[in-house]
Amino acid sequence: MKGILMVNLGSPESPTAKDVKPYLDEFLMDKYVIDYPYILRALLVKGIILRSRPKASAEAYEKIWWEEGSPLIVLSTRLKEAVTAKLSTPVALAMRYGKPSLEEGLDELAAKGVDHVLVVPLYPQYAMATTRTIVEKTEEIRSRKFPFMLMEHFAPFYNKPEYARVLSQSIKDALNGFQYDHILFSYHGVPERHIRKTDPTGSHCHIDSECCSLKSTAHQFCYRHQCYETTRAVAEILKLPAERYSVTFQSRLGRDKWLEPYTDKRIAAMPAEGIKNLAVVTPAFVSDCIETLEEIAMRAKDDFLGNGGKNFITIPCLNDREDWTDAVAGWISDWVDETTQTMHT
Numbered sequence: 117m118k119g120i121l122m123v124n125l126g127s128p129e130s131p132t133a134k135d136v137k138p139y140l141d142e143f144l145m146d147k148y149v150i151d152y153p154y155i156l157r158a159l160l161v162k163g164i165i166l167r168s169r170p171k172a173s174a175e176a177y178e179k180i181w182w183e184e185g186s187p188l189i190v191l192s193t194r195l196k197e198a199v200t201a202k203l204s205t206p207v208a209l210a211m212r213y214g215k216p217s218l219e220e221g222l223d224e225l226a227a228k229g230v231d232h233v234l235v236v237p238l239y240p241q242y243a244m245a246t247t248r249t250i251v252e253k254t255e256e257i258r259s260r261k262f263p264f265m266l267m268e269h270f271a272p273f274y275n276k277p278e279y280a281r282v283l284s285q286s287i288k289d290a291l292n293g294f295q296y297d298h299i300l301f302s303y304h305g306v307p308e309r310h311i312r313k314t315d316p317t318g319s320h321c322h323i324d325s326e327c328c329s330l331k332s333t334a335h336q337f338c339y340r341h342q343c344y345e346t347t348r349a350v351a352e353i354l355k356l357p358a359e360r361y362s363v364t365f366q367s368r369l370g371r372d373k374w375l376e377p378y379t380d381k382r383i384a385a386m387p388a389e390g391i392k393n394l395a396v397v398t399p400a401f402v403s404d405c406i407e408t409l410e411e412i413a414m415r416a417k418d419d420f421l422g423n424g425g426k427n428f429i430t431i432p433c434l435n436d437r438e439d440w441t442d443a444v445a446g447w448i449s450d451w452v453d454e455t456t457q458t459m460h461t
Contacts, residue, residue, distance in 0.1 A: 119230030126211030127186035131177035202445035241342035305365035387424035
C-alpha cells in the first residue's frame with residue numbers, strides 16, 4: 117500500500133525556555149544545519165547558544181503562540197487534514213525536529229499497512245539544512261526500522277507551475293486594496309558555504325550576479341537559484357515591474373557570511389529610499405511560523421515604521437488555502453497513478 121509522509125521543520129512543545137532548549141539542541145546539532153565538525157558544533161551549540169538563546173527564543177514564541185499550540189504545527193496539521201480529505205491514500209505528518217517525529221510518522225503509516233512511502237518535504241526550494249536532512253534522516257530510519265518499505269522523496273517544487281500560480285494568487289489576494297510601493301520577497305537565509313557545498317560541479321556557484329542565471333546542473337541543488345526562480349515566476353505571472361520588487365534573505369545565525377542582501381538591513385533602509393508602503397512575502401515557508409509571524413510581521417514591521425515607513429503588510433504563507441491543498445493533493449495523486457502504472461507494466 118502507498119502512503120504519504122508530509123514533513124515540516126518542527127516547533128518546541130511550548131513557548132518556554134524549558135521546551136525551547138531541547139528543540140534548539142536537536143535542530144542546531146544537525147550536521148546539515150550547522151555544518152561544523154562535531155566537536156566545534158557541540159562547543160558552539162551546547163557551550164554558547166543553548167546558554168542564552170532558549171530564553172530569548174521562548175519570548176519570541178510566546179508572542180506568536182496560538183491557543184491551539186504552535187502556529188506551524190497547527191497549520192501543518194490543517195494542511196495534512198485538508199489534503200487527506202481529497203485522497204484515498206493514507207497521509208501522515210511529521211516534523212524534522214520535535215514532535216510528531218519522523219519515526220512516529222513512519223510508524224503511523226506502517227501500522228496502516230503502508231510499504232511504499234512518498235516523503236514530501238514542505239519546502240519549495242532545496243537546501244541541505246531542509247530537504248537534504250529530511251532525506252538523510254528518513255532513509256536512516258527506514259533502513260534501521262522499516263527495511264520492507266520502498267521510499268521515494270518528492271523533489272522541491274519551486275518550479276512547478278501549480279505552485280507559482282497559487283503563490284501568485286495568494287499575493288494578489290493579500291494586496292487587494294493595498295497600494296504598495298514595493299514587494300519584498302524575503303527567503304530564509306543560509307550560509308554561503310552551503311551553496312558551494314551543494315554544487316555538484318564544484319565550480320559553478322560563485323554567488324554573483326550571473327551564476328544563478330546561467331544554465332547548469334548545479335541548479336538542481338542550488339537554494340539561491342531556486343529562490344530567484346520562484347521570484348521570477350511570480351513576477352511574470354503578476355506582471356511586476358522590475359523596480360517594484362526585490363529579493364532578500366532573513367534569519368541569520370552567527371558571524372559567517374550568509375546570502376545577501378539581508379532582509380533586516382534592506383527593510384530598515386527602504387523608507388529613506390522613498391519606499392513608504394511595503395509588502396513582504398516569505399516564499400521559503402509554506403506554513404506561517406516564528407520566522408514569518410514574529411521576525412517579519414512584528415520585528416521587521418517595527419523597523420520599517422520606525423525608520424519612516426508608513427504602511428507595512430506581511431503576506432500570509434500558503435497554509436491551508438484550498439488552491440494550495442488542491443495542488444498538493446494533485447501532485448500526490450499523480451505520483452500514485454504513475455507508480456501504479458509502473459508496477460503494472
